Amino acid sequence: MKFSANLGFLWTDRPLPDAIRAAKAAGFDAVECHWPYEVPVEDTRAALAETGLEMLGLNTRRGDVAAGENGLSALPGREAEARAAIDEAIAYAAAIGAKKVHVMAGMASGDKARDVFIANLRHACAAAAPHGITILTEPLNSQDAPGYFLSTTAEAEAIIAAVGAPNMKLMFDCYHVQIMEGNVCARLQRLLSLIGHIQFAAVPGRGRPDVGELDYPFIFKAVEALGYAEPLGAEYKPDGDTDASLAWLAAWRANQPS
Secondary structure, X not given: OOEEEEOOXXXXXXXXXXXXXXXXXXXXXXXXXXXXXXXXXXXXXXXXHHHOOXXXXXXOOOOOHHHOOOEOOOXXXXXXXXXXXXXXXXXXXXXXXXXXXXXXXXXXXXXXXXHHHHHHHHHHHHHHHHHOOEEEEOOOOOOOOOOEOOOOHHHHHHHHHHHOOOOEEEEEEHHHHHHHOOOHHHHHHHHHHHEEEEEEOOOOOOOOOOOOOOOHHHHHHHHHHOOOOOOEEEOOOOOOOOHHHOHXXXXXXHOOOO
């Protein structure tokens, strides 16, 4: 099993290039991030080259965060901004060798929002395809993100089918799925062909994965048994220092056959 450090939550006390180096020192196999756009591409690329880590993916911009925005791509009337954010994300990803872009839907509902989201995702898939980039959509739980356009895997599955592009996939975050739907392992099995990335964190609280109600060693083994070989994204909020939160990683490594 391989693991990716999500640098949107881990080592946030340091610049992105230094967080990449910290992830390498901690033994992660890859990294991923949220919004790297304030960091010059050259700096991110240099840190990745130095460490030999791959940046798996990144998110499109959220929009006006101060106003509560959390994505633009399902917002009617904001198509130009949404597509500019999509194009920016694809360009940054292509420049650093990242192969996945999560297109954030935003706070919206209704048929018009659905139509806008599908159209923007089709744009994203077409723009991403020449770079070998996969476009992801992720349902967010309604407790943490009330009003977000997608909150269940069933909703995401329907959107993916409507987009109809081979590089359109599901971001399956065990944390969000457990809160909204439960039965994580069965859902992983059923949705495997649609999944482009898997993330994890404790439920409740979104802390490190060796606390809470989900048995992650069991889930990790289930994922292995399904034949999923890509790194799983550690997207959790450490309680204090990131390095002090990594006992789960050492324990998993120690319990694997040599």
